[in-house]
Structures are given as structure tokens and as C-alpha cells.
Amino acid sequence: MTVWVEVTLQSHRSEDGSIGALAGQLQRIAAFADMPGVGMRITTRDIPLKVPRWRLSVDTLDGGRTLCAVQEEGIPMPGFTRYRTFARSAGEDLAASLIEFAQSDDALRGPLAKAYRHVGPETGVTPEGGDGETVDVAAPEPPPGREIERIEWRIDTGGADILATLETSEEELPALRLAAPSVNGALDAVFRVAGEVIDAAPFFIAPDETHESETEAVHAQKLDLPSKATxxxxxxxxxxxxxxxxxxxxxxxxxxxxxxxxxxxxxxxxxxxxxxxxxxxxxxxxxxxxxxxxxxxxxxxxxxxxxxxxxxxxxxxxxxxxxxxxxxxxxxxxxxxxxxxxxxxxxxxxxxxxxxxxxxxxxxxxxxxxxxxxxxxxARFVSYAEKRIRKDYRRIARVPDLVSLEPHERHRVRIHAKRLRYALEFFRSVTSRRTRDDTAKRLGELQTVLGEANDAAVAADRLASIPEASDYQRGFARAWGAAAAQKDAQEGERLLRSMRRPRVKVPI
The missing domain is CATH 1.20.120 (Four Helix Bundle (Hemerythrin (Met), subunit A))
Structure with a gap:
């Protein structure tokens, strides 16, 4: 089965909601110039799967339906994916087609084993389930299909054949997918064409699918690295x-x-x-x-x-x-x-x-x-994580009394505390619960306390650069900064000395 590599770019929606104007800009790029695009409108409906890194959909084009399964491989990252695809025509009985699809390839049996239960009331009763018995596949109303406008180009780069797909729908911004079979030169080709597109048209790397339509700020997600990861x-x-x-x-x-x-x-x-x-x-x-x-x-x-x-x-x-x-x-x-x-x-x-x-x-x-x-x-990352965490912890635990340090020295302690906190976030899956709940919390508090003192020192400098500031306000800021430095150093010292040493829980 062919493995594909794909770069995904995104653009802003045009005023009329179509992709015609974007297609016109792409046609002026050398890679697209001699390759006429093929336009189509399809309806796609996602079928729920509970198996990570797998997607399943049924696509309808010109009255014909096709089941499409995608298995993502490697590390998931925004804007790039490596995947395998499986496709099969679907008959009138979608549930029966899904069962046949799941049984057509050993790679599909597990991920698609129960997919037929989610295709909706149209299926009724299927005579043959996975064990040969009659199966009642009545299901809740499935999610509605999405109407997609799509234009495809077949691009010969000399080193790899790229399938370029420009598509949009009411729910999503226009996206350009540049996909090629994963052979020698494929990465070079897809990224080279992506660079040409970005230089010539209003496209940018697509975010993760879960965030592409959000307007709220996105916070760091908790990582769950497998203990056997390298x-x-x-x-x-x-x-x-x-x-x-x-x-x-x-x-x-x-x-x-x-x-x-x-x-x-x-x-x-x-x-x-x-x-x-x-x-x-x-x-x-x-x-x-x-x-x-x-x-x-x-x-x-x-x-x-x-x-x-x-x-x-x-x-x-x-x-x-x-x-x-x-x-x-x-x-x-x-x-x-x-x-x-x-x-x-x-x-x-x-x-x-x-x-x-x-x-x-x-x-x-x-x-x-x-x-x-x-x-x-x-080499497993656990051993490396333990060494890095131990080294970074010692760097802050062995500093003298924070009250005795100069402001720039306390600022360095804050930087090291911040780095240790991020390291604990990165490696949280192999640290003890007490480290995650207690040490990481104390590090955050230490970073905040020392950060407030640093903010006060920076503020005094910024005030000096603003013409509207009076001598009274500049003096007020300097006095505030001096008081904050003393108070925050004392609180920082208390937090630092009460901090428990972080521990890695997985045997090395």
C-alpha cells in the first residue's frame, strides 16, 4: 500500500466564497501553468471511528459513493502528514459495504470493525455481520454531509508526481493539499511547490484541524509521551x-x-x-x-x-x-x-x-x-529526561539565598525555573504524580514571583523612555521596584526551599 506525504496550506475565504480566484492565482505559478485543473463538487460524510490516527468517510460524486479510509503515520504535526489511503466503492446498503470494506484488508479489520454501526437509519438490518449472524445496525442520526467544491491538478515536478487539491466548504477555509507518493524526492517536491505557492498566492501553513476555526487563544496541550519512545x-x-x-x-x-x-x-x-x-x-x-x-x-x-x-x-x-x-x-x-x-x-x-x-x-x-x-x-528518552531534569533542578536548588543575589542573578534563576517547568511539562508522562502536581506548581509560583520583580525593574526603565512620565512617577516606579525586589526575593526563597525534588517514575 502506497504511503503518501502531504503539505497542507490554508487561505482566507474569498468574498463570494468560491475558490475560482485562488485557482487563477495558482495557475500563474510555473508548476500549475501547463496543468489544467479539474473541478468537481462532492458530498463527504465522516463516519465516527474510535481508533486514533484513522479517519473514515463516504464521498458522493456524480451519484456514486466511495468509502475512503486514511491511516496517518509518524508524528502528527500541523501542516504536514504522512498517511496511507484505502478506498472502495459503496453499494446501496452502506452498512454491508462497510463490513466488506473492513474485511478486504487485514489493516482495516480492527479500525473499521464496528464502523457499520454508525452509518444511520438508512441501513436497517444487515444479513451478515462480522461473525456471520444477523446484525441490527440501527444507529443515531449520522452527522450531515459537507458540500465541497474541489479543483485538482496533476503536477509532474520531474522528481515526483504531485496531486494538488484545492477545496473549500461552508464550514472550512480554502485549503490546498500537495500530496505525493513517499519516494525519493517526494519531500523535496512537495515543499518546493509549497514554497512557490506561498511566495505567489495568499496561502500559509494550515493549523491543526482542531484549531483551524477557533478564535479563542490556544493553550499548550498536555503531552503523553510513551515511556518506550526514543x-x-x-x-x-x-x-x-x-x-x-x-x-x-x-x-x-x-x-x-x-x-x-x-x-x-x-x-x-x-x-x-x-x-x-x-x-x-x-x-x-x-x-x-x-x-x-x-x-x-x-x-x-x-x-x-x-x-x-x-x-x-x-x-x-x-x-x-x-x-x-x-x-x-x-x-x-x-x-x-x-x-x-x-x-x-x-x-x-x-x-x-x-x-x-x-x-x-x-x-x-x-x-x-x-x-x-x-x-x-x-535510545529511550526516559533516561535522557531523568538526567536533564536532575541537572536543571540542581541549577536552581544550589543557588544562594535569593535575597542576597543581584537582580540580574535572580532573573537568571527565574529563567532556569521556567525551563525546568517546561521540561516537566514535556516529560510529564514519566514523572511522578507529586512532581506533576506539587513541584511543577511551585515552579510556576516561583516563576511568577520572580517575574513580578523583573516586570517592576523593566517598568522603571520603560517609564524613563516615555516623555509623558513625570519625575514623581519615575521615582514612584523606582521605589516600587526596589520594594518589590525585596518582597518577591523573600517569597521566592520560601518557594524554592519548600520545593520537592522532581522524580522520574519509570524505571530506567
């Missing part, structure tokens, strides 16, 4: 989860970039930075050349926007609430809000830029190539 598999899975949060917030913010979108985009970048430090040996020249410079550009914009959000909404508001005259701070808050909006506009413009689209494509391509390579020296 280091390489663990790295790829963690990187994919970072991409899910990153791309999910980018997609959610297109309807309006809010402060929580900025915050979660910033968190995703920090998680990625922690991951790269945990697995330094996996970072190669391609990463440093094609990804790192633009990642820093985007991260700097996010950092500035996030700092202005905290300064405007949290720090200045706290100053005003603590002062005997909150009114005297309103002009300064308004001035800071202007700078905050400018910083956020820069992030918004960046998210819509070709530079950002190329960055995300380069990230997905790098990760897809990394995940496709054979592991020459496979």
Missing part, C-alpha cells in the same frame, strides 16, 4: 505540540489579535526555545541558516508586544491603584497604550507577511525531514 521521537512529538500551539494562535488571531493571543504565541516561542536547549545536538546548520534568524525576528516582536501589554494593563494599573491619586496616571497609561497598539500592529503585520509564512513553512519542512530520518542510535 529521544528522537520525543523531540519530534514535543516540537509538533509547540507548532500546534504556535500555529493555532496565529490562526485564531486572524479575526482579531488580542493580548491573550500575543501571550500564548510568546509562550509557544519560549517552549520552543526550551526544547532547543534540552536537545542541543539535534539543531543543525539548516536550522541555524533557514529558521533561527526569522524565528528571532518574530520572537523579538512578540516579546516587545507582550512587555507593553504587561506594562500597560498590569504594572501601570497597579501603580495607579496604589497611589493616592489614580488620576495622575491616566495620561501615562494612555501614552503607554499607544505604544502597546503600535507593538501589536507590528505583530499583526508580521503574521500576515510572506516572511512569516516562509518561516512557518521552513519550520514544518525541517521537522518533517527530522522525523523522517532513521534513528541511527535509538
Amino acid at each position: 529521544r528522537r521521537e520525543a523531540f519530534a512529538a514535543i516540537a509538533a505540540s509547540v507548532a500546534e500551539q504556535w500555529f493555532g494562535n496565529a490562526a485564531a488571531s486572524r479575526a482579531g489579535l488580542g493580548d491573550e493571543h500575543v501571550h500564548q504565541l510568546r509562550v509557544a516561542q519560549r517552549r520552543l526555545k526550551t526544547l532547543l536547549k534540552l536537545f542541543r545536538d539535534y539543531i543543525d546548520d539548516a536550522w541555524h541558516t533557514h529558521i533561527a534568524p526569522d524565528l528571532k525576528w518574530f520572537g523579538d516582536l512578540l516579546g516587545d508586544a507582550r512587555d507593553w501589554d504587561v506594562f500597560t494593563d498590569k504594572t501601570l494599573t497597579a501603580y495607579a491603584d496604589a497611589d493616592d491619586s489614580a488620576e495622575r496616571w491616566q495620561t501615562l497609561i494612555a501614552a503607554a497604550d499607544v505604544k502597546r497598539r503600535v507593538a501589536r500592529d507590528k505583530v499583526r503585520d508580521a503574521l500576515a507577511s510572506k516572511r512569516y509564512a516562509r518561516l512557518t513553512l521552513a519550520f514544518v519542512e525541517w521537522l518533517a525531514r527530522f522525523a523522517s530520518h532513521d534513528d541511527e542510535s535509538p
Whole structure:
């Protein structure tokens, strides 16, 4: 059975809801120019499966119905997938067709064994079940079908034959799927064409399917790495989860970039930075050349926007609430809000830029190539996780009394605490329950306490750069920062010394 690799791009919906204008732009790209697209309208209906990484649907085209099963392989990541497909014509009795489909290939027997129970009232009674007996397959009303407008191109790249599919529906934004049989040169071909599309048309890497229509900020999902996973598999899975949060917030913010979108985009970048430090040996020249410079550009914009959000909404508001005259701070808050909006506009413009689209494509391509390579020296990640967690914990546990440290030294402790907390999140499936519930919580509290002190120090510097700030307000900020540093250092010291050493629960 052929294994396919596929890059998925997404675009904004046109004013009339059709894909004709997008198809016209694609036809001006060299890869599409001499290949006429074939248009069609199909109805597809998903059939529920409880088996992970499997999808099943029935597609109707020109009155004929086809059962389509897809098995995803490898590490799931936004914008890229590796999969196998199975297809079979469906007769009038859909339940009977599903049973025959499940029995037609050993790979389908388990995943599709009970699929016939979910095809709806049209099935009635099927004379032959999986055990040869009569089976009552009456089921709840199935989910309605989706009408899809689709245009297909067959592209010969010289190295791989690509099936390019542009499609849209009322429920989904237009998507372009570039798929090719997984042979030598396939990855090169699909990503090369994807790059040409991104450069010439309004497309970007598609987010995870669960987030493509959301507008709320996307938080990091809990990871459940198998204890037998290798280091390489663990790295790829963690990187994919970072991409899910990153791309999910980018997609959610297109309807309006809010402060929580900025915050979660910033968190995703920090998680990625922690991951790269945990697995330094996996970072190669391609990463440093094609990804790192633009990642820093985007991260700097996010950092500035996030700092202005905290300064405007949290720090200045706290100053005003603590002062005997909150009114005297309103002009300064308004001035800071202007700078905050400018910083956020820069992030918004960046998210819509070709530079950002190329960055995300380069990230997905790098990760897809990394995940496709054979592991020459496979080793379980558990042993590595235990060593990294122990080392990072010692780094903060052995510091002197936080009260005695200089502000920049306490800030370094905060950074190390943050990295350890992210590491515990990445490796949570192999840590003890007490580590997940207690140590991780204390690390979060320590990070927050030391972060508030750092925010106060940053705020004093920002105030000095705002012309609208008075001498009184600058002095107020310096005094606040000094008091906060002392108080937060004491609380941070208490949290640090009460923290239990993290433990890995799986035998090594």
C-alpha cells in the first residue's frame, strides 16, 4: 500500500466564497501553468471511528459513493502528514459495504470493525455481520454531509508526481493539499511547490484541524509521551505540540489579535526555545541558516508586544491603584497604550507577511525531514529526561539565598525555573504524580514571583523612555521596584526551599 506525504496550506475565504480566484492565482505559478485543473463538487460524510490516527468517510460524486479510509503515520504535526489511503466503492446498503470494506484488508479489520454501526437509519438490518449472524445496525442520526467544491491538478515536478487539491466548504477555509507518493524526492517536491505557492498566492501553513476555526487563544496541550519512545521521537512529538500551539494562535488571531493571543504565541516561542536547549545536538546548520534568524525576528516582536501589554494593563494599573491619586496616571497609561497598539500592529503585520509564512513553512519542512530520518542510535528518552531534569533542578536548588543575589542573578534563576517547568511539562508522562502536581506548581509560583520583580525593574526603565512620565512617577516606579525586589526575593526563597525534588517514575 502506497504511503503518501502531504503539505497542507490554508487561505482566507474569498468574498463570494468560491475558490475560482485562488485557482487563477495558482495557475500563474510555473508548476500549475501547463496543468489544467479539474473541478468537481462532492458530498463527504465522516463516519465516527474510535481508533486514533484513522479517519473514515463516504464521498458522493456524480451519484456514486466511495468509502475512503486514511491511516496517518509518524508524528502528527500541523501542516504536514504522512498517511496511507484505502478506498472502495459503496453499494446501496452502506452498512454491508462497510463490513466488506473492513474485511478486504487485514489493516482495516480492527479500525473499521464496528464502523457499520454508525452509518444511520438508512441501513436497517444487515444479513451478515462480522461473525456471520444477523446484525441490527440501527444507529443515531449520522452527522450531515459537507458540500465541497474541489479543483485538482496533476503536477509532474520531474522528481515526483504531485496531486494538488484545492477545496473549500461552508464550514472550512480554502485549503490546498500537495500530496505525493513517499519516494525519493517526494519531500523535496512537495515543499518546493509549497514554497512557490506561498511566495505567489495568499496561502500559509494550515493549523491543526482542531484549531483551524477557533478564535479563542490556544493553550499548550498536555503531552503523553510513551515511556518506550526514543529521544528522537520525543523531540519530534514535543516540537509538533509547540507548532500546534504556535500555529493555532496565529490562526485564531486572524479575526482579531488580542493580548491573550500575543501571550500564548510568546509562550509557544519560549517552549520552543526550551526544547532547543534540552536537545542541543539535534539543531543543525539548516536550522541555524533557514529558521533561527526569522524565528528571532518574530520572537523579538512578540516579546516587545507582550512587555507593553504587561506594562500597560498590569504594572501601570497597579501603580495607579496604589497611589493616592489614580488620576495622575491616566495620561501615562494612555501614552503607554499607544505604544502597546503600535507593538501589536507590528505583530499583526508580521503574521500576515510572506516572511512569516516562509518561516512557518521552513519550520514544518525541517521537522518533517527530522522525523523522517532513521534513528541511527535509538535510545529511550526516559533516561535522557531523568538526567536533564536532575541537572536543571540542581541549577536552581544550589543557588544562594535569593535575597542576597543581584537582580540580574535572580532573573537568571527565574529563567532556569521556567525551563525546568517546561521540561516537566514535556516529560510529564514519566514523572511522578507529586512532581506533576506539587513541584511543577511551585515552579510556576516561583516563576511568577520572580517575574513580578523583573516586570517592576523593566517598568522603571520603560517609564524613563516615555516623555509623558513625570519625575514623581519615575521615582514612584523606582521605589516600587526596589520594594518589590525585596518582597518577591523573600517569597521566592520560601518557594524554592519548600520545593520537592522532581522524580522520574519509570524505571530506567
